[in-house]
Amino acid sequence: MLSLLSYVANGALTGLLYALIAMSFVIIYRSARVFNFAQGEIVIVGAFLVWTFMSAFDLPVWVSVPLALLSSLLLGVLIERLILRPLVGEELFAFVMVTIGLLIFIRGVVLVAWGPEVRFFPAVLPMAAVKVGPLVFDRALVIGAAVTLVVAAAASWFFNRTQLGLEMTAVAEDHQIALSLGISVKRSIAVAWGISGLLSTLAAIIFLNGKGMTFLASDIGFAALPVALLAGLESIGGVVLGGLIVGIAVGLAAYFLDPIFHGGVAAVFPFVIMVVILLIRPTGLFGWKTIERI
Amino acid sequence: MLLELNNVEVVYSDVILVLKGVSLSVEAGQIVALLGANGAGKTTTLKAISGLLRSEDGKVTGGSIRFQGVPIHAEEPQNLVRRGLVQVIEGRRILPHMTVEQNLLVGGKVQKGRVERRQMLDKVYGYFPKLVNLRARVSGYLSGGEQQMLVIGRALMAGPRLILLDEPSLGLAPMTVTEIFELVERLRRQEGIAFLVVEQNANVALAVADHGYVMENGRIVLYGTGPELRENEDIKEFYMGMSISGHGKSFKDVKHYKRRKRWLG
Ligand SMILES: Nc1ncnc2c1ncn2[C@@H]1O[C@H](COP(=O)(O)OP(=O)(O)OP(=O)(O)O)[C@@H](O)[C@H]1O
Ligand SMILES: [Mg+2]
Numbered sequence: 001m002l003s004l005l006s007y008v009a010n011g012a013l014t015g016l017l018y019a020l021i022a023m024s025f026v027i028i029y030r031s032a033r034v035f036n037f038a039q040g041e042i043v044i045v046g047a048f049l050v051w052t053f054m055s056a057f058d059l060p061v062w063v064s065v066p067l068a069l070l071s072s073l074l075l076g077v078l079i080e081r082l083i084l085r086p087l088v089g090e091e092l093f094a095f096v097m098v099t100i101g102l103l104i105f106i107r108g109v110v111l112v113a114w115g116p117e118v119r120f121f122p123a124v125l126p127m128a129a130v131k132v133g134p135l136v137f138d139r140a141l142v143i144g145a146a147v148t149l150v151v152a153a154a155a156s157w158f159f160n161r162t163q164l165g166l167e168m169t170a171v172a173e174d175h176q177i178a179l180s181l182g183i184s185v186k187r188s189i190a191v192a193w194g195i196s197g198l199l200s201t202l203a204a205i206i207f208l209n210g211k212g213m214t215f216l217a218s219d220i221g222f223a224a225l226p227v228a229l230l231a232g233l234e235s236i237g238g239v240v241l242g243g244l245i246v247g248i249a250v251g252l253a254a255y256f257l258d259p260i261f262h263g264g265v266a267a268v269f270p271f272v273i274m275v276v277i278l279l280i281r282p283t284g285l286f287g288w289k290t291i292e293r294i
Numbered sequence: 295m296l297l298e299l300n301n302v303e304v305v306y307s308d309v310i311l312v313l314k315g316v317s318l319s320v321e322a323g324q325i326v327a328l329l330g331a332n333g334a335g336k337t338t339t340l341k342a343i344s345g346l347l348r349s350e351d352g353k354v355t356g357g358s359i360r361f362q363g364v365p366i367h368a369e370e371p372q373n374l375v376r377r378g379l380v381q382v383i384e385g386r387r388i389l390p391h392m393t394v395e396q397n398l399l400v401g402g403k404v405q406k407g408r409v410e411r412r413q414m415l416d417k418v419y420g421y422f423p424k425l426v427n428l429r430a431r432v433s434g435y436l437s438g439g440e441q442q443m444l445v446i447g448r449a450l451m452a453g454p455r456l457i458l459l460d461e462p463s464l465g466l467a468p469m470t471v472t473e474i475f476e477l478v479e480r481l482r483r484q485e486g487i488a489f490l491v492v493e494q495n496a497n498v499a500l501a502v503a504d505h506g507y508v509m510e511n512g513r514i515v516l517y518g519t520g521p522e523l524r525e526n527e528d529i530k531e532f533y534m535g536m537s538i539s540g541h542g543k544s545f546k547d548v549k550h551y552k553r554r555k556r557w558l559g
Contacts, residue, residue, distance in 0.1 A: 089351065163399065163411070166392070170400045173389040179349055180383055182375025182404045182452060288391050 015247015021224035030172035031192035040221015041106035046201030076197025123210035144206030226274035232287015303356030330509030344381035378455035390434030401451030
């Protein structure tokens with residue numbers, strides 16, 4: 001019983017980490033209608049940036065982390081400028097191909113720049129486990145869950161309450177209306193890529209804190225996809241709930257199904273959920289459905 | 295002259311010639327009607343002016359467009375909005391998942407700051423008191439008339455000198471249409487805003503318009519003051535469904551007639 005509770009609670013925490021990555025995905029999708037398959041790679045670049053500043057250059061945490069966050073923000077803006085903006089007006093298919101191309105390209109660059117060997121990601125966050133009664137949690141995940149909730153609340157406030165955020169929401173709704181009201185759609189999309197890059201590095205720190213990593217850690221990007229789809233691709237609040245649902249479901253699968261199938265079910269479970277969602281409700285649970293007045 | 299088009303040509307996708315030399319002008323504080331059959335190029339004309347054409351792979355390939363004397367055919371829409379030229383796109387295009395007030399605030403993008411934006415918001419609520427009670431409502435659920443009020447109010451938020459208004463009467467009840475045109479007239483009178491209005495409903499449009507143009511096939515084929523056009527037999531035939539003999543024609547007859555009739559033929 002106790003261990004079931006532990007699986008569920010840890011699943012929820014992991015789910016919130018997925019939610020953070022899903023959020024970086026959703027922020028781009030909302031603005032640009034671009035489904036960024038390379039999101040996981042951007043997380044990994046963020047991770048290697050932190051590693052480089054801290055472990056290779058020996059800079060202190062309080063310099064390295066802001067520097068990595070800033071660099072990943074610039075990386076996001078740069079990717080938009082150089083790779084996606086020239087495609088504006090092209091078919092959806094072009095965007096799908098280009099983000100898949102981006103995935104392969106970044107993976108190559110990471111391999112060349114940082115090599116295939118295992119690196120130890122510095123412990124940016126404290127490592128000591130958190131004990132709540134009889135339950136034990138990874139401290140980075142607990143901090144990460146709090147960060148995710150704060151970021152989601154901040155994003156929700158930003159997109160609904162501030163002028164720049166409202167303008168970005170307008171871009172998410174309809175590029176042509178946004179243009180007609182004097183909003184620079186290009187700038188909005190660039191800002192979205194920047195925010196997304198920054199969130200990716202934040203997620204990398206939580207995900208890899210004090211662990212060994214290789215370029216393959218980018219698979220986390222795929223684990224976040226079901227969360228984004230469940231949320232409906234547009235809703236920031238939905239991403240948090242989606243993360244909790246997927247995380248807890250994975251926890252339950254690990255507890256009940258892994259013993260039966262000798263492991264492995266939990267790892268693919270997010271994708272099982274994703275397929276089920278796409279079959280039943282392609283717009284996700286909290287996404288923008290077309291409003292149809294009767 | 296506030297707005298002046300001289301022999302404007304527009305091509306879509308580099309091959310489809312849609313405007314074949316359109317000339318028209320709007321003076322400060324004027325209401326000008328742009329009439330014409332479906333596909334005549336009215337919307338294209340407005341988009342050529344507002345700069346939205348480029349987002350649809352359209353290009354001004356000839357002639358000149360001047361706003362307040364300055365050529366604007368290569369200007370980004372955001373700069374034009376800042377200078378006081380706003381288009382209200384046809385089809386009541388609200389931002390459906392945003393509230394009424396959020397829609398309006400977005401429209402106030404080019405305002406200098408928060409204070410100016412709030413002042414403008416109060417002004418818009420003054421002109422559209424119905425929107426006050428709906429301010430927190432998700433705009434996708436408003437009625438058609440309310441949505442039309444909202445998109446005009448949203449354009450107003452930019453503090454424009456000229457509003458390009460595309461088919462505001464589309465799909466609305468006659469009473470709502472009257473209400474909207476009364477508002478247009480009031481905005482012109484009290485705020486000095488000029489309007490270039492595209493309309494199928496020639497009757498209401500010409501009732502408030504200082505002058506009007508009729509387009510056919512990418513050209514201006516008729517020009518006159520509001521009263522002149524209202525008395526023009528062709529216009530009566532096409533838009534008001536009245537024949538010279540005084541018998542009302544059915545819409546179908548008029549449509550059929552419209553197809554073979556040539557303006558100024
Ligand atoms: N993006 C586009 N690409 C190619 N052709 C277009 C495009 N937009 C409009 N057209 C064509 O240009 C012509 C004029 O269209 P436009 O929308 O300007 O007409 P309109 O007078 O506004 O008609 P309506 O009264 O039906 O709104 C039409 O034949 C239309 O098919
Ligand atoms: Mg039109």
